[in-house]
Amino acid sequence: MANDAANNARFQLQNYLVEKQQVVYSIKEVEGFVLISMDELRSSGKANDMETYDIIVSTIAIFSLQIVAGISKVCAERDNQNCSADQLPPVLPLDCAIYISETLLLLCNSN
Numbered sequence: 001m002a003n004d005a006a007n008n009a010r011f012q013l014q015n016y017l018v019e020k021q022q023v024v025y026s027i028k029e030v031e032g033f034v035l036i037s038m039d040e041l042r043s044s045g046k047a048n049d050m051e052t053y054d055i056i057v058s059t060i061a062i063f064s065l066q067i068v069a070g071i072s073k074v075c076a077e078r079d080n081q082n083c084s085a086d087q088l089p090p091v092l093p094l095d096c097a098i099y100i101s102e103t104l105l106l107l108c109n110s111n
Contacts, residue, residue: 011058013065016072023061 009020041053
């Protein structure tokens with residue numbers, strides 16, 4: 001891959017930054033079908049394939065930044081003593097299943 005301005009592209013979202021080369025290294029780590037397909041696009045020499053390659057790399061970079069920025073906004077509900085907040089609603093599948101079965105048991109027992 002030639003070392004030009006497009007290959008040194010940087011993508012930024014809020015305070016997070018990723019360079020195009022970091023995304024390319026991540027693609028190479030995946031190996032298999034993904035790496036073979038990306039290498040075919042890059043080495044074909046066709047302008048359309050190179051554009052597709054750049055779009056895929058850019059999309060991966062932007063999506064990765066959105067994930068990191070989103071995860072960084074997650075905040076656990078804690079009180080002043082750093083204990084978990086009051087009764088939080090169930091959110092995990094197992095918690096939801098237990099909550100539903102307990103609720104159904106209460107309803108059955110009250111009748």
